[in-house]
Amino acid sequence: MAAEKVAMVTAAGKGMGAAIAKELAATGYRVALMSPSGSAVQLAAELGGFGLSGSVTEVADIDRLVRETLDKYGRIDAVVNNTGHPPKGDLLSIEDEQWHAGLDLIVLSVARVLRRVTPVFQAQGGGAVVNISSFAADAPEQAMPVSSALRAALSSLTRLYADRYAKENIRINSVLPGFIDSWPETPEIVARIPMGRFGKTQEIAKTVAFLLSDGAGYITGQNIRVDGAIVRAL
Template sequence: MVSGFVGLTALVTGGASGIGAAVVARLREEGARVAVFDINPEGVRADLALAVDISDDDAVRAGMLRVAEMFGGLDILVNNAGVGARGDISANDDAEWARVLDINVVGIARVTRSALPYLHASHFASVVNVASIAATAGLPQRALYSASKGAVLGLSRAMAADYVRLGIRINAVAPGTADTPWVGRLLSEADDPIVERSALESRQPHGRLVTAEEIADAVAYLAGPRASSTTGITLAVDGGMAELRLAAVQ
């Protein structure tokens, strides 16, 4: 099968591990040239890996210029970089609220606006933002994180409206609880990691954690030319958590 990504260049933020690394692998498998922005890109398997902190506008602009110079432009941007946060609204001070929102929300705007000149020049321009089930389902002890991911959904729709007539498609994916290093760290800190993992699995209707590869498949669909009439949507990859209400198992 001839891939729709052959000849296209993609940039994945936060591409060194977890969902980002799975997206990088998926796009490269389908023929894309892939660049990565990550604060620690050591060992990244990509065509170009740059140490870029997306909260630093100068670093973002310099990194974007490097990508464009190396590959002659940019067709696909996957805004995956982000940070987690735990607790209710009183658990984090103002500085932490500002830090998380700056990375998870403003970071998307910062990277995308830097990419716009190159996306404008592409015939296959696409942006995929990584949100979360936390944006639409009230999860305990995730106030700040949920607020940031809810903003990602609203931002994604507004961006899609702004750029659809310029030929740039913008969509989002909303993963359920995924089997990633961040979730692994949370489990390792629990009093009983086995019980905590079971609880996370059971709250998703299909009874398990979502894999990073499943999320990467959704990103690849939205990013690629096969989805050329798809823009402004959020694709849930959550085992039914957002929409299904199953009866309790007797």
């Protein structure tokens, strides 16, 4: 891994985002991190990178993250689009504004980042993106209807982007985690998982690092479940 490679990670202040940032820094990336709290700023300082307080739902914050990453490092080689969780509720009790908030968080935030980093990748001759999604994209859950519907849309966006930019050596994949240890664990949920345990944030981080690496150079447009086999679909 060349030390000059740069990775941009959103929602990197805690949980899977923080684990991904730590893993990428450990494998040689310079990291540029953002989260709504100050946690990403603190973590970036610990990892020798830089961080901003901001949200993926704010266009100005995305602009600032991309601009300041380029100002500081001169390039962006990898992007991890991580977000928080959209509103929950009974399917038909969810109001329009909650659906719009979920769309903004899960799908439009990724589209906005891609619009800004794709010209950078093209100028550099390539780049790689990983979107953090959910197993619910493939196996919708009544407990999370907004996430289920819009993560499926993110899977489609991932496929479309891959088709459009593969010839330019730009890759994109989505990771679909199952229940991970950053989520409250209950015996009822564990009983649903064939592996009999929650996944670890570090397991997600290592999957992401692989997908961004040269070792995954022929993998693009995929929606990869890391879920302990909770999804039974082929």
